[in-house]
Amino acid sequence: MNITAREESKASELIEEKKPTFVEGVKIIKPSDITQGEEDFLFTVDYSQTLKEMIKAAGFDWVDEAITQKRFPLPNELFGKKLNLRAKLFHFDDYIGSERAIAKIKKADHRFKLATLAEQLAFAKEYRELQKEFPIISLGSKWKVTRHSSRVTAIDFGPNGRELATSSFEGIWLPSCRFLTVFK
Secondary structure: OOHHHEEEEHHHHHHHOOOOOOOHHHHHHHHHHHOOOOOOEEEEOOOOHHHHHHHHHOOOOEOOOOOOOOOOOOHHHOOOOOEEEEEEEEOOOEEEEHHHHHHHHHHOOEEEOOHHHHHHHHHHHHOHHHHHOEEEEEEEEEEEOOOOEEEEEEEEEOOOHHHHHHHOOOOEEEOOOOOEEEEE
16 A cells, blocks of 8 residues: 555554554555455454454344354464454355355465454454345354254344354355455
8 A cells, every 4th residue: 555655644643543443544544445346355353352242343133142152162372362354255146055165265366265253253343234235154164063064154134134143054155145255
């Protein structure tokens, strides 16, 4: 991102005054550079929060009670850290299974990995309106229910408003679905 000395000075003053998050700070410095294309997003994951706190901070109207710390654990090695991430949404505009979507994502852009639940929650907090446009699936955190059945998380907009739900990994995703990935 290229900024002028005047923009840098103004941004420094605003940052000192407002103490913004990473994403807010980037918006202050150069608002037009926040997204490069409609599917390039910046956000911060705060691993000092518990899963319940992350869910609450994202402000969902309805949350699937199957989403628990036991079923979707946060990584211990990241506890207490804040990570600034860049995400991309993959859209295939077709009915697609999870395994095929993963293969297509890896083939299309190896620089991105499948987003975890924690990353999905931070993304949902920062981009609250986006899930009203289409379901956003996170294939990076998987709960193994039985030997032949797993669940992943999806954020969507339904009869209850903004929803955080689990969906079958083995099922078929609708053409409207987007798959959340983060830069490695």
